[in-house]
Amino acid sequence: MESLTAREKFLLVQEGFRENALKIITQMLAWSNTTPGSKHLVDEILHSIFFLGGINKPKYEPKDIVTDDNMMNMLKGQYPRPLQYYVSQLPKRSPFSCVLDMIVLQEGKSQIDKIKERVHEFADRLKPGFLVSTTMCVTTCKTSNSNYYGVSMSTTGPNAGKIVIAASSLSTWEEYVAGAVMTYYPEKASEKYKKKEYFDGTIKLPLDKVTCQASNIKNQTNMEPCRSCGNLFGLPTKDTKEWPYGHCAEVGSVSNLLKAEKAVKEAAAPTSPTYTAENREKAEASVRMVLKQVLKMVDFKWVGDVFYEPQN
Template sequence: MTNSHKALTVHKADATWCFQFHSESAAMDPAEIRRREEFLKRQQDFKENAFKIIHTMLDWCNITPRSKHLVDEILHSIFFLGKINQVPFSPEEIIPDEQMLSGLREKYPRPFEFYLTQLPRRSPFSCVMDMIVMQKQPENENQIMQSLRDFITALKPDFLVSSTICVSQKSNNSVRHYGVSMSTSGRDARSIVIGASCLSAWDEYVAGAVMTYYVKNPNKKYFDFTIKIPDDVRCEAFSLKDGGKMKPCRSCGNMFGLNTDVAREWPYGNCAEVESLSNLLKNEIEVKEQSQPKSDTWTPQNIKRARENVLKKLKDILHNISFNTWDGHFYVPQAE
């Protein structure tokens, strides 16, 4: 890691970072100054996207019955990701409108209370997806995808936005189950939310398949929790940028036995297929029974050991980014 990169990642307080930037600028060459200025400018996109997403979700909540929990959840998720962003943003910086901020504190107090002590179970765009599915109804696949594509056109591309949606269903006439890719920015944030989802949100078989690869250890031989989704189950991913169909990556092939000729591996747990298949297995008992891990290493002892390893890695990442206030709980949004 270069000294300049360390300067970008070590200092977690925005004011501290800016102070160091200005104090060091006299000694920097013009190209380095421009690079850091561009970095700071780009980081503002997090704050801009966060405000737009929150504002839109509030509007949608007003016209979507029984959706308050999604606003509550997305507030916590965004506040947490803002805290651990390379240039961190507080809730007050994300929501500069004092009247709006005061109203949110009154109606949704728990995200403000727990974003420094509890981890989100999933990334923010999953809440956006759920809101639109509630509005359009699960059977209206094209409307759901178009609404998501329309929404992201107003957002910057690199922060809090998923790039892919996946649709899974037992058969052509059955209920559709949706998932989106991780809407996190940076390796640490992605790894934290993937680990949290494994431990608290995803179906146990899907989480096990991800955990098989989550802790990278060349000496890890004790378990293989990968699964094989039945061949007659539909699992299709689409780009949220242009709507084009996307083949499963090699990671999804390895974890779920999805047929693919793609060689590229995305980070395990990042893809939209993960959330979509998790929702499928939670709701389709027959498919879940057919997808049970086949390895002899799939035992209660090994499952416990795998979860302990994921938890250890999660704690190590949090420690490395100086987030030392986690109380061990995963955030549960406010009920209706």
């Protein structure tokens, strides 16, 4: 009987995925109704959540998450593509990035405290560990005085994390940030994150031009960068903890900054002699190969190597 109760306990805990998924979808739909130009964020988050539900143990199909027939019919009418492609295309980002983008869109990029407070309030309504980020980062360009935001990966378990980190590297993160993350991405599905010998895309952010501050979403205290972010971006830190490279909030935040601030990007360019077009291509091919190994492990058939393109 013991194994049965352990299984029951596991399934009970996993219910948090379904509960959080429905709360997030319901809130994003409500916000979208009063936020012009935000439909693509709902489209993206639906696909990302349905994808993660599909590879979860136990598996959650869209109908397991959205049990109300009226709501499901509305989604089929207004957002048909996520329901069509969650079984064949990969998300470019994890779901909570879309929540953050929605709040930034509503408040405006300058409102750091308001944005942090609202992210905290929303995360507080969710069960920890499922589809919700634990850290948030604000990277500020001193010359333009613009703020760029990011949240940590809102995936559960090593496989989902590896999949979305690879997908973000190959499809959406700014090229230098993606290169830095790919430098440490495992060479085999079974391996841990470690630095490649043939490719070093790590960068050093010019700290005279930018500030980069992460904080804990739950208790809103500032956090110093982990060792991984120190290695990726040259951020000074005494922390020795290495999170999976690409997991942290700094990654999305720095990516958004480098996409917009050309002078900072030039100053941060990788300097290693191994950072060549040929070696980068090799690193990308390696990441793609390992991604496919992990997808096989979770029984996902990736059709045509396509990443999901959200629609407005």
